[in-house]
Amino acid sequence: MPGEDDHIMMKFPVLIGDIGGTNARFAILVDAYAEPKEFPTVQTASFATIDEAIQTAILDKTSVLPLSAVLAVAGPVDGDEIALTNCDWVVKPKQMFETLGLEEVVVLNDFEAQALGVVALGPEHMEQIGGGEAEDAASRVVLGPGTGLGVAGLVHARHTWIPVPGEGGHVDMGPRSERDFTVFPHIEKIEGRISAEQMLCGRGLVNLYRAVARADGKQARFTTPAEITSAALDRSDATAAEALDIFVTCLGRLAGDLALIFMSRGGVFLTGGIAQKIVPALKNGLFRAAFEDKAPHNALVRSMPVYVITHPLAALAGLAAYARTPGRFGVEIEDRHWARG
Structure with a gap:
């Protein structure tokens, strides 16, 4: 029972x-x-x-x-x-x-556990991507591109951390820039729509890469997220590099949206293996610019810190903290x- x-x-x-x-x-x-x-x-x-x-x-x-x-x-x-x-x-x-x-x-x-991990882990397991200082008891949000795209919130009330699970990875994503309107028609859809997970996960990066290639009439050389990421980070393939740029830009847009929804003055936390592998791309300015482009609340999100969780087993750390002290x-x-x- x-x-x-x-x-x-x-x-x-x-x-x-x-x-x-x-x-x-x-x-x-x-x-x-x-x-x-x-x-x-x-x-x-x-x-x-x-x-x-x-x-x-x-x-x-x-x-x-x-x-x-x-x-x-x-x-x-x-x-x-x-x-x-x-x-x-x-x-x-x-x-x-x-x-x-x-x-x-x-x-x-699983992202409830990632949210618990945010509390369980110390600063030595995080790398900050812009913003100011986190407020200790303020709300937080966790998102992570992996096999899929997970999202969870974490709010503090009555001296208790309360994880807010959901399926936020399946919200709609749409084009904004002129280049987006060229690339987005080539992104594979699910039942007629583009969800965030169609772009912001391992297969989503492949989806983006193929869309950029099709938009430019080029041959897609790579088939795996690892190949695309490697070629993008060393700038050896222009199509892969642009796909990763779009990836971090759209991740920044979504992270900024979630930061506004949760009023995440306690920080926004990127977790999972993909985030850890693309830290250089997350630091090139595109992610943060998209994150902060939230008029009329640019100043509000500009103050919010973003962290990449570098601990390889963050969710297990969160589950261990819960098992020890569920109260x-x-x-x-x-x-x-x-x-x-």
Whole structure:
């Protein structure tokens, strides 16, 4: 049965997991004071189910038997069978009692975990991209291009950090500049529209690159985000370089929109592997110019800092913080908490 108590205390050891469309990362917290015991990253395509992945890649590699699990998944958490947006895994918490020997399972949205990580991590794990000083207790927003595009807010109220999960990566994106109106007609659409995720994720960068090539009547030489990023950063391919410029510009526009929505005086946080790899492009001025181009509120967003989270396992850090001290966070667990019997 889903639990009704908003301030559960997890039974240790606790398995924590950050499950995205391509990669799944796991660790075990032996107790509230221990550092997480991390395991090698799992490729979701390598296992038919999440239960098989956890058993084979985690439980078979340790003598520690977790009693609880806090899992963050890339998709909305709804019902007793939770499908991921960009991979075939389905999380079935009740089944995990039998297959994995767990007594308790909490399932959160993956960017809810990223939002928790913003509080758990220190300044040594962040690189600032412009703006002023963050206000300690002010609202924050997290977004991250990866396999998809995740978005979450984080608000502070009654001495508690409250993550606000959602599907903000699927908002509409439209052209603004003259060049946009040349390129955007060539961007692959979903049911007639261009969502932010169609542009601002790994496949979105490929989508942009192909659109720029088509707009100029050129051949698209590259097929992967890594190839495009590499050629763009070393400026060895003009089409790739422009695609990445459009990518960071549109990311800046969206980040600025979200900053206004959440009044993010506590900062805007870019997370995930893509953001970490393109820091030079994020610092070339295009991102920040687009972020601040929010008349009549340019001055307001100009003061807001943007950070790239450089910690490789930010979501796990957030989940570990929640597992240790759930009362510190206003995480809504109704219909997202299952306990055996």
